[in-house]
Amino acid sequence: MGRRAPSSAATSSPELRRKRTAAAPPGSPPEPRRYCSISDVMRRSRPVNAPPPVARPRYEVVLCEACGAGDRDEELLLCDLCDRGRHTYCLRPILAAVPLGPWLCPDCAPPPKPIIHFPLKQKKIVDFFRIQKCADEPQPAKCGLPQDAKRRRRRSIVMMKKKRKMLPFVPTEDRVQRLKQMASAATALTSSKMEFSNELTYVPSMAPKSANQAKLEEGGMQVLTKEDKETIELCRSMQRRGECPPLLVVFDSHEGFTVQADGDIKDMTFLAEYAGDVDFLENRANDDCDSIMTLLSTADPSKKLVICPDKRGNIARFINGINNHTPDGKKKQNVKCVRYSIDGESHVLLVACRDIACGEKLYYDYNGHEYAYSTHHFI
16 A cells, blocks of 8 residues: 655644755855765775675575485474484484474484393393283194195185185294394383383373274274184283294384394284374374374264374384385385274284295385375385
8 A cells, every 4th residue: 555645734844844955046056066085985995806796695595415405395304503404304214204393413413322222131021021921821823834724725826815814923932032032122112212012002191992993984994803813812822921923123224223024924924913002193183203003094083093102012113114106115015004893993903915034124004005104205
């Protein structure tokens, strides 16, 4: 909007009249001009050999110190000390989300604390995992194939794929090696400031157990068969006795804590249940935890549930995801993440989707069929 013109009353005010310059009478000589001294001119002039002035931009373009690009600014972090930028996917290990609080780049951040390995002592491991010796629990299955598996060999391949059953994991027979496996998991959990929990936990300030109803799943949820349920119960009883799946948690400078097979694992072998605190998704909208797992996807957004393994969890927390946007990334997948209805409640199970060789790292698709999680820059 333009400014209004002054009114006639304001024009005739004495203050304004005093500011007016009276016109020179006709025939009077002009006023002498004022000239600057040569000293003033030399003082204000620039030297001959001075560089030309540089036009300063209105804002400085921030580039990533690792890749040199300035795109994807929504994933470009600025250090709170040096103001230099780093993409979340250029950091090692990769940051899954932009942190909520202050962030320091690797050059300004204090050196990371060395990983304190969990002591390889049976009593401490027994106490950490709360291992119990129960004589009345069923014994683990032998390595040999059951009778129904032998009969399935005679059937066609199509029939085998339609009626494939979940297999229990085979614990490592060497007790010393089994202690090393459990100590590696305890090291990763304690380094992440987590408590061990092999099941879903319901905290009073979060979602109640009554909210976990598989019947509320939008589109329905597959029900775990009786045979597979018996397999899960058998694996749970083995874990309570300290007989864990042949998995080893190792630290990788690029990927952080990762899980690798410490023995050959057959296809369709149950590995772990995704454990942690159950909470409503809307309560975790601004959570920067990089391992939140969908538990229940309902039509009502206020009833959607997620598993948050930031305070409690198990070895499933450290199994890495694949880059599901590249063929090479998809080839890495050897574990599938499936949600089942067990006794009316939703559970997330991790099962081998092919034969896994000893020493091979475990990978699964974070998104499954939802594609809600960005995995473009996963290694």
